[in-house]
Amino acid sequence: MQNKENKRIWLSPPHMSGNEQAFVNQAFESNWIAPNGEHINGFEQELTNYLNPNYFVTVLNSGTSAIHLSLLLLGVTDGDEVLCQSNTFIASVNPVCYCGATPIFIDSEADSWNICPEQLELAIKDRIKLGKKPKAIIAVHLYGMPYNVNAIQSIAESYDIPVIEDSAEALGSRYKTEKCGTLGTLSAISFNGNKIITTSAGGALITKDKELKQKAVLLANQAKEYTTEYLHNHIGYNYRMSNVLAGIGRGQLQVIEKRVEARRAIYSLYKEQLSSIEEVGFQSEADNSYSNRWLTCILLPKSSDKEPLRVLLEQHNIESKPLWKPMHQQPVFKNSMSYINGISDMLFNKGLCLPSGSDLTEEDQFRVISIIKDYFSS
Ligand SMILES: Cc1ncc(COP(=O)(O)O)c(C=O)c1O
Numbered sequence: 001m002q003n004k005e006n007k008r009i010w011l012s013p014p015h016m017s018g019n020e021q022a023f024v025n026q027a028f029e030s031n032w033i034a035p036n037g038e039h040i041n042g043f044e045q046e047l048t049n050y051l052n053p054n055y056f057v058t059v060l061n062s063g064t065s066a067i068h069l070s071l072l073l074l075g076v077t078d079g080d081e082v083l084c085q086s087n088t089f090i091a092s093v094n095p096v097c098y099c100g101a102t103p104i105f106i107d108s109e110a111d112s113w114n115i116c117p118e119q120l121e122l123a124i125k126d127r128i129k130l131g132k133k134p135k136a137i138i139a140v141h142l143y144g145m146p147y148n149v150n151a152i153q154s155i156a157e158s159y160d161i162p163v164i165e166d167s168a169e170a171l172g173s174r175y176k177t178e179k180c181g182t183l184g185t186l187s188a189i190s191f192n193g194n195k196i197i198t199t200s201a202g203g204a205l206i207t208k209d210k211e212l213k214q215k216a217v218l219l220a221n222q223a224k225e226y227t228t229e230y231l232h233n234h235i236g237y238n239y240r241m242s243n244v245l246a247g248i249g250r251g252q253l254q255v256i257e258k259r260v261e262a263r264r265a266i267y268s269l270y271k272e273q274l275s276s277i278e279e280v281g282f283q284s285e286a287d288n289s290y291s292n293r294w295l296t297c298i299l300l301p302k303s304s305d306k307e308p309l310r311v312l313l314e315q316h317n318i319e320s321k322p323l324w325k326p327m328h329q330q331p332v333f334k335n336s337m338s339y340i341n342g343i344s345d346m347l348f349n350k351g352l353c354l355p356s357g358s359d360l361t362e363e364d365q366f367r368v369i370s371i372i373k374d375y376f377s378s
Helices: 020-030 038-051 063-073 094-098 117-129 149-159 210-220 243-253 256-274 303-315 343-350 362-377
Strands: 056-060 081-085 102-106 136-140 163-166 186-190 203-207 296-299 351-354
Touching: 020 038, 020 243, 038 056, 038 203, 038 243, 056 063, 056 210, 063 094, 063 136, 063 163, 063 186, 063 203, 063 210, 081 117, 094 102, 102 117, 117 149, 136 149, 149 163, 203 210, 256 296, 256 362, 303 343, 303 351, 303 362, 343 351
Parallel strands: 081 102, 081 136, 136 163, 163 186
Antiparallel strands: 056 203, 186 203, 296 351
16 A cells, blocks of 8 residues: 555656647547648647757657757768767667767766767767768757857857757756757657656657658658658658657646756755765756756765665655766777767766655655665764
């Protein structure tokens, strides 16, 4: 039997607004149970309105598909090199390999925990010297925190290399006045079940270039040309979002600002309550950044605290998780080149992601906080 005291607290569960069901019912009533229909067009338009009216959105079956299509649209192919933030979830990088290209990993800066401008420039110079100018840069707003957009953009522009903005975790975040998801040549968002808003599984590709949007839709639809006969000039993919799931997305998007406020409040309470523990650290928000605080992660005083604290929380039926293990530490990438400064290794060693779901009650958050405080006081 579960009671209030031992109810499971998840890291980042889906949080329905109550508006989704009506959209889903509409899809059923109209029988548009297909990767086509009114909700797809509606969701794309509403995302455009939310992000920036000058941008074009293509909704897809995942954020991973959005990154894959971005690479294809930039012409990334066999033998190319792509510079990727090492401190990320592997979905940022797998699509590079789908293209037959080679990822080169770039370490993080200490404040945002995202791609380090110095290491990035070092890598670009080095690769160019070796006659391998990188084809693209994949930069990630990790846990919703904007990367150093000004610095990365200015390096990218000076070497004329396009940036793919992995904004999978950062819908609702901003850099200066611009929304994350509109800061790259091509940008990806995820609507996976754990994200700030969800379509159960899903994603979106965003670009300012209308022609790229048209090509993205073509590639996501098996590259079927707009003719009556089945005509294909390219290899395509089955990457479009279902109309039913787009309906869930429309209901979710109506409450995005509330979800951001809730996650930011959760972060503030953790920060207020846990900062008194000596040497505990947090991901910092620069003056020009506004994070959706998708997940609150803490850095513990010692790496030896991480697993015992995770196990202790688990014993109280509370889910917490280590930070993403950097890509340069992954066995599958053991032969890959990387430009490393030690930051993402340190973050991985000491970091723990805490329950941050927008439906986390204050009472439940205090359950988490008191276990962490007890751990450090004993
Ligand atoms: C940083 C990052 N990039 C890409 C993805 C891929 O998104 P999806 O799960 O929708 O394919 C995710 C999420 O899972 C992510 O966290």
